[in-house]
Amino acid sequence: xxxxxxxxxxxxxxxxxxxxxxxxxxxxxxxxxxxxxxxxxxxxxxxxxxxxxxxxxxxxxxxxxxxxxxxxxxxxxxxxxxxxxxxxxxxxxxxxxxxxxxxxxxxxxxxxxxxxxxxxxxxxxxxxxxxxxxxxxxxxxxxxxxxxxxxxxxxxxxxxxxxxxxxxxxxxxxxxxxxxxxxxxxxxxxxxxxxxxxxxxxxxxxxxxxxxxxxxxxxxxxxxxxxxxxxxxxxxxxxxxxxxxxxxxxxxxxxxxxxxxxxxxxxxxxxxxxxxxxxxxxxxxxxxxxxxxxxxxxxxxxxxxxxxxxxxxxx
Numbered sequence: 381x382x383x384x385x386x387x388x389x390x391x392x393x394x395x396x397x398x399x400x401x402x403x404x405x406x407x408x409x410x411x412x413x414x415x416x417x418x419x420x421x422x423x424x425x426x427x428x429x430x431x432x433x434x435x436x437x438x439x440x441x442x443x444x445x446x447x448x449x450x451x452x453x454x455x456x457x458x459x460x461x462x463x464x465x466x467x468x469x470x471x472x473x474x475x476x477x478x479x480x481x482x483x484x485x486x487x488x489x490x491x492x493x494x495x496x497x498x499x500x501x502x503x504x505x506x507x508x509x510x511x512x513x514x515x516x517x518x519x520x521x522x523x524x525x526x527x528x529x530x531x532x533x534x535x536x537x538x539x540x541x542x543x544x545x546x547x548x549x550x551x552x553x554x555x556x557x558x559x560x561x562x563x564x565x566x567x568x569x570x571x572x573x574x575x576x577x578x579x580x581x582x583x584x585x586x587x588x589x590x591x592x593x594x595x596x597x598x599x600x601x602x603x604x605x606x607x608x609x610x611x612x613x614x615x616x617x618x619x620x621x622x623x624x625x626x627x628x629x630x631x632x633x634x635x636x637x638x639x640x641x642x643x644x645x646x647x648x649x650x651x652x653x654x655x656x657x658x659x660x661x662x663x664x665x666x667x668x669x670x671x672x673x674x675x676x677x678x679x680x681x682x683x684x685x686x687x688x689x690x691x692x693x694x695x
Contacts, residue, residue: 389674509632535572551581554614
């Protein structure tokens with residue numbers, strides 16, 4: 381598996397904070413576009429294009445030919461478990477660094493809704509995926525949320541922000557967030573001690589009883605302290621299995637290919653440094669200039685004390 385590193389810019393817990401990514405050669409990359417969807421994928425735009433063509437002529441519904449080992453994917457960790465800052469890949473910024481979401485000029489933190497504290501999994505995204513806001517999903521009847529597909533990693537390790545891990549996909553939850561389809565993939569770090577025992581969504585119920593129910597509860601209620609209604613779900617809040625999940629991920633990978641090939645995307649920034657046939661490819665000089673526009677790294681600002689408040693809520 382390729383190794384990656386991160387470079388912090390700005391002051392943590394501030395509006396200017398950014399986390400940029402580098403590959404094993406120390407070159408700047410986009411975590412959205414340049415980290416492959418699959419850990420063992422061959423690098424380069426031509427090999428990606430070849431796999432896409434191969435898939436198009438393949439009768440295999442699980443896309444194993446184009447995605448390699450069909451249930452293992454790269455995950456970009458945006459938010460470590462138990463933390464509250466809503467960090468995300470900045471899809472509209474050059475090189476797509478991780479930054480904190482902002483609402484009404486203020487940094488966004490998720491509330492602690494009893495009995496939860498912050499995020500209850502390592503939360504992040506699968507690179508080279510995109511939930512197309514122009515595509516209405518046949519299962520949910522809603523369009524995508526314009527972001528990479530989200531992952532809830534349920535292993536025992538608390539990961540670090542910006543860490544790239546290999547995850548085995550187990551299932552998926554279809555959150556309907558403000559009339560948009562927002563898939564939540566359930567996965568396990570392949571290095572977790574329980575990874576070999578977890579091979580599908582029902583295994584989670586056996587090995588980690590209550591975790592899936594807590595996940596639905598968390599997503600249903602996490603916006604209520606902000607004055608918003610409970611979120612809704614497709615499939616009556618039931619988790620779909622691994623095979624269904626892999627198909628959804630494959631679909632979002634196809635939408636990403638169209639996006640990065642400049643066929644769609646709107647405000648999404650597709651600047652990348654490793655896909656030479658992409659019209660949005662840039663060299664390291666340009667990439668370094670984009671990073672240089674961010675402020676220098678400095679000491680962390682204090683986290684507002686209200687972030688640790690606990691909310692007790694019942695429908």
